[in-house]
Amino acid sequence: MSEEGYKRKEDCPLxxxxxxxxxxxxxxxxxxxxxxxxxxxxxxxxxxDGITNMVLSQSxxxxxxxxxxxxxxxxxxxPRVEYSLTExxxxxxxxxxxxxxxxxxxxxxxTDLV
Amino acid sequence: MSEEGYKRKEDCPLxxxxxxxxxxxxxxxxxxxxxxxxxxxxxxxxxxDGITNMVLSQSxxxxxxxxxxxxxxxxxxxPRVEYSLTExxxxxxxxxxxxxxxxxxxxxxxTDLV
DNA sequence: CGGCATCCCGTGTGATACTG
DNA sequence: CAGTATCACACGGGATGCCG
Numbered sequence: 001m002s003e004e005g006y007k008r009k010e011d012c013p014l015x016x017x018x019x020x021x022x023x024x025x026x027x028x029x030x031x032x033x034x035x036x037x038x039x040x041x042x043x044x045x046x047x048x049d050g051i052t053n054m055v056l057s058q059s060x061x062x063x064x065x066x067x068x069x070x071x072x073x074x075x076x077x078x079p080r081v082e083y084s085l086t087e088x089x090x091x092x093x094x095x096x097x098x099x100x101x102x103x104x105x106x107x108x109x110x111t112d113l114v
Numbered sequence: 115m116s117e118e119g120y121k122r123k124e125d126c127p128l129x130x131x132x133x134x135x136x137x138x139x140x141x142x143x144x145x146x147x148x149x150x151x152x153x154x155x156x157x158x159x160x161x162x163d164g165i166t167n168m169v170l171s172q173s174x175x176x177x178x179x180x181x182x183x184x185x186x187x188x189x190x191x192x193p194r195v196e197y198s199l200t201e202x203x204x205x206x207x208x209x210x211x212x213x214x215x216x217x218x219x220x221x222x223x224x225t226d227l228v
Numbered sequence: 229c230g231g232c233a234t235c236c237c238g239t240g241t242g243a244t245a246c247t248g
Numbered sequence: 249c250a251g252t253a254t255c256a257c258a259c260g261g262g263a264t265g266c267c268g
Contacts, residue, residue, distance in 0.1 A: 013215070014210060014214040015141065024241075027132065041250050042250070053252080054253090055242085067223055079249050080249075081250060088220065092216055094212065095209065098208065098213075099128060103134070106131065106134060168232080169261065171232075192230085195230060
C-alpha cells in the first residue's frame with residue numbers, strides 16, 4: 001500500500017506492522033518495555049494494568065519470535081527473567097510517538113467515544 | 115503513555131488511536147481513501163479487496179462519527195455517495211507512512227509469519 | 229447504487245487454578 | 249517468581265439476503 005496497491009493485503013507493510021503490534025495489549029507492553037529499558041516479568045505485569053498472565057506471556061513470546069523483544073533468563077532461585085526491546089523494537093518508538101501525537105489531538109476533538 | 119503512565123489505559127493517546135484505526139479493515143479503507151482523494155462506495159469496496167458491505171459501511175459510519183471521514187450524498191437516481199478523508203484523517207497519513215516504513219523493514223527480517 | 233438485517237462462527241481474551 | 253493449563257464466552261467479522 002505504500003504507493004501502489006498490493007495483490008494481497010498481507011503484502012502491505014502497514015497491515016504487516018499491525019499483525020505484529022495491532023492486538024489489544026501489544027502497544028501497552030511495548031511502551032512499558034521502552035520506558036523501563038529492562039524490566040522483570042511481574043513488574044511488567046504490574047505496569048501493564050489489567051493484563052493476565054496468559055496474554056502477557058504469550059505476547060512476549062510472540063514478540064520475541066518476531067524479534068521485537070529480548071528475553072534474558074537468569075538461572076537463580078528464585079527465578080529471574082528480564083525483558084527489553086530489541087533495536088527493531090525501539091525503531092518502532094518514533095512511529096508510535098507520531099501516532100500518539102495524532103491520537104492526542106483526536107482525543108481533544110472527539111468527545112463521545114468507546 | 116506518551117511520557118508518564120496513565121491510570122486507565124484508555125487515556126493513552128496511543129491506545130486511543132488504536133480504538134479509532136486498529137481494527138482489521140480500518141487502515142486499508144483509510145489508505146484507499148487517501149489514494150483516491152474521493153471515491154464512491156462501490157469503487158471503494160472494490161479496492162478494499164475482500165471486505166463485506168457490513169464491515170465497510172459500519173467502518174465508514176464510525177469513522178465519520180469520529181471525524182476521520184466525510185460522506186457526501188447526492189440526491190440522484192441512481193444514488194451516489196462519495197467518501198473522502200477529513201483533515202484529521204489526512205493528518206494520520208504521515209504516521210502511517212512512518213509505521214509502514216518500519217513494517218517494511220520488519221518484513222525483510224522476519225521470514226516466518228502469519 | 230448504497231446500504232441494512234440476520235444468522236453464524238472462529239478466536240482472542242478473561243477468569244481461575246495449578247506448577248517448577 | 250515466572251509462567252502454563254483449562255474452560256468459557258463475547259465480539260469482531262464472514263456469508264447471505266433484502267430494501268429504498
